[in-house]
Amino acid sequence: MDELATEELVEITVTVNGTVHRERVSPRMHAADFLRQRLGLTGTHIGCEQGVCGMCTVLLDGEAVKGCLLLAPQLDGRELRTVESLAQGGELAxxxxxxxxxxxxxxxxxxxxxxxxxxxxxxxxxxxxxxxxxxxxxxxxxxxxxxxxxxxxxxxxxxxxxx
Ligand code: FES
Ligand code: FES
The missing domain is CATH 1.10.150.120 ([2Fe-2S]-binding domain)
Structure with missing residues (x-):
């Protein structure tokens, strides 16, 4: 039987760049993949996926964290900011x-x-x-x-x- 097909999804509510998202995610999905694949926020880049290169750094409740070391369910109830939040009204930060x-x-x-x-x-x-x-x-x-x-x-x- 397909293991993924039977995997129980987790419901999360996370605020990303000021917008509240309610999503059902795999418990194994990385936060960086969640941002890129689910929310289309591809400004968060992925390099090593091992916490070494820092390409995936985002702000979680104001603290810089590596998105590849977090799982999407750990974002539940948290506030996240990505590079897309920086420029405002077409003006660079x-x-x-x-x-x-x-x-x-x-x-x-x-x-x-x-x-x-x-x-x-x-x-x-x-x-x-x-x-x-x-x-x-x-x-x-x-x-x-x-x-x-x-x-x-x-x-x-x-x-x-x-x-
Ligand atoms: S992808 Fe390299 S630290 Fe996350
Ligand atoms: S890796 Fe190319 S500008 Fe830093």
């Missing part, structure tokens, strides 16, 4: 603009992970120097940029520096 201005992206595959990690840092109100920012961003990997533009962009927004 300050972090997005800074990444653009500072050369903080090339292929862009890692960019949502960095943006959401940096958004959590920004909202924390913590004052961080460049080396501390580097440490905080170390959970996201980039294979293109060499990190300098990314660091400069986040430093500029967090610390208001004009480089």
């Amino acid at each position: 300050p972090l997005q603009q800074a990444f653009k201005d500072c050369g903080g992206l090339q292929c862009g595959f890692c960019t949502p992970g960095f943006l959401m990690t940096a958004t959590a840092l920004r909202e924390s109100g913590r004052r961080l120097d460049r080396e501390q920012i580097r440490e905080e961003l170390s959970g996201v990997l980039c294979r293109c940029t060499g990190y300098d533009g990314i660091l400069t962009a986040v430093d500029r927004v967090l610390n208001g520096e004009q480089r």
Whole structure:
């Protein structure tokens, strides 16, 4: 008998980018797959699926978490934000603009992970120097940029520096 056909689905209610969604999901579905496949929010990227690359980082109740390490049922009753929440009315958010201005992206595959990690840092109100920012961003990997533009962009927004 087909195991998936007999799998019991779980009903969840989750607020994503301000919209409440009620969905029935497989208990084995990753949160990142839920966002991409069920809600069509493909800005959350998937790389390693092992919690290493940080591409899938989203904000869960304001905290940066890796979507591949969460199961969709764990989202029940929670508030989630993805990279799609950042730009408003066609205007880039300050972090997005800074990444653009500072050369903080090339292929862009890692960019949502960095943006959401940096958004959590920004909202924390913590004052961080460049080396501390580097440490905080170390959970996201980039294979293109060499990190300098990314660091400069986040430093500029967090610390208001004009480089
Ligand atoms: S896909 Fe989640 S950390 Fe790599
Ligand atoms: S810009 Fe290509 S992986 Fe970071």
